[in-house]
Amino acid sequence: MDLIPDLPNEIALECLSRVSYKQFATISSVCKGWKSEISRPEFRRNRKDTRCSEQLLFMTQARVDQSRKSGVPKRFATPVYRITVLELGSGKWSELPPIPGFPDGLPLFCQLSAVGPELVVIGGLDLATWEASSSVFVFNIISATWRRGADMPGGRRMLFGCASDSDRTVYVAGGHDEDKNALKSAIAYDVARDEWASLPDMARERDECKAVFHCGKFLVIGGYSTNAQGRFERHAETFDAAAQQWGPVEEDFLETATCPRTCAGVDSNDLYTCREGEVMALKCNTWHAVARLPADVCSVAFVTTWQGKLMVTGSARFGEPHMSYLLDLKSCKWTRTVTPDEFSGHVQSGCYLEI
Numbered sequence: 001m002d003l004i005p006d007l008p009n010e011i012a013l014e015c016l017s018r019v020s021y022k023q024f025a026t027i028s029s030v031c032k033g034w035k036s037e038i039s040r041p042e043f044r045r046n047r048k049d050t051r052c053s054e055q056l057l058f059m060t061q062a063r064v065d066q067s068r069k070s071g072v073p074k075r076f077a078t079p080v081y082r083i084t085v086l087e088l089g090s091g092k093w094s095e096l097p098p099i100p101g102f103p104d105g106l107p108l109f110c111q112l113s114a115v116g117p118e119l120v121v122i123g124g125l126d127l128a129t130w131e132a133s134s135s136v137f138v139f140n141i142i143s144a145t146w147r148r149g150a151d152m153p154g155g156r157r158m159l160f161g162c163a164s165d166s167d168r169t170v171y172v173a174g175g176h177d178e179d180k181n182a183l184k185s186a187i188a189y190d191v192a193r194d195e196w197a198s199l200p201d202m203a204r205e206r207d208e209c210k211a212v213f214h215c216g217k218f219l220v221i222g223g224y225s226t227n228a229q230g231r232f233e234r235h236a237e238t239f240d241a242a243a244q245q246w247g248p249v250e251e252d253f254l255e256t257a258t259c260p261r262t263c264a265g266v267d268s269n270d271l272y273t274c275r276e277g278e279v280m281a282l283k284c285n286t287w288h289a290v291a292r293l294p295a296d297v298c299s300v301a302f303v304t305t306w307q308g309k310l311m312v313t314g315s316a317r318f319g320e321p322h323m324s325y326l327l328d329l330k331s332c333k334w335t336r337t338v339t340p341d342e343f344s345g346h347v348q349s350g351c352y353l354e355i
Helices: 009-017 019-028 032-039 041-049 066-070
Strands: 053-062 081-087 093-094 111-115 118-122 136-142 145-148 161-166 169-173 186-190 195-199 211-212 217-221 236-240 269-274 278-283 288-292 299-306 309-315 323-328 333-339 347-354
Touching: 009 032, 009 041, 019 032, 019 309, 032 041, 053 111, 111 161, 111 169, 136 169, 145 269, 145 347, 161 217, 169 211, 169 217
Parallel strands: 111 347, 161 211
Antiparallel strands: 053 081, 053 347, 081 093, 111 118, 118 136, 136 145, 161 169, 169 186, 186 195, 211 217, 217 236, 269 278, 278 288, 299 309, 309 323, 323 333
8 A cells, every 4th residue: 555645655755854844743643554654663763864854852850930031029939840842954953742631740750761763751649649659651752642551569658769771661760658668679671561660779879869771771870879968979870771780880980979970871881970160071081171061051850971972950049030052972072952931941951852
């Protein structure tokens, strides 16, 4: 069956490949053939090969207090978070539809991961009960719809490390339980099968750790033990999914004992973090300063990297509007991202996706 009548399929495929991701839900409703085609992994690979893919950054971002614009003092209400989208090619901002059943915003401190054409939202603090949530929600970019995933097993946890292999699996490690005990346990979520699996425990307890998928392995950085309570450690450990085992603890992974939330590393052998006004890169087991942070984002909230780029989102000082700067990692030059007022809220987490 022809994708488009009277056109060779290779031409029809090129036409479909040039459609914006925002129109996927519409074109998938036209006919079964189009829906089947745009759902195939080969279709997404063809978009990349023909340079038709779109680079997207998803963030859990607080809604802006509109009263600030009229000069009314800022209200000390609980922030309401939603998922915003920045199209890195065009600079356009938008917002995903809310998760059904969450009219008051996302669970606080939930984590985002991208897997294939889907966005996974895990855990957080339930705004109705103020208890840690084990919930999982999956947004399919093809159909532009949400579905409920299988809950995280093993008891409720908060402030855990979370990262995906971008293919089919999201990894979760550390955090703390309902009694504030730091955890060393780890689990993995197969998004396609909607199944969780237990992983071997880490060697150390890691509350408020940061996780990245780096060089094909799940790297968990920093955090602190139950007895330390907020005194961050410098060490890290790596899980090899193929071997199903953790490597030895790297005792001096971080240069200083600090919160690791700004650590980022996606598509290269290098890792990055922000410390004392500098962007730092880990090269050959040594941290080096590569660029001075712009003053507008010296209070860093979120960092991500992709294809030779690094983006920092933050503010000049606590409570100020957030903005983003893009760093070319080759030239070490900054470019400011245009940020509309309604997208200048605080960012808690985020992830990069190319589709």
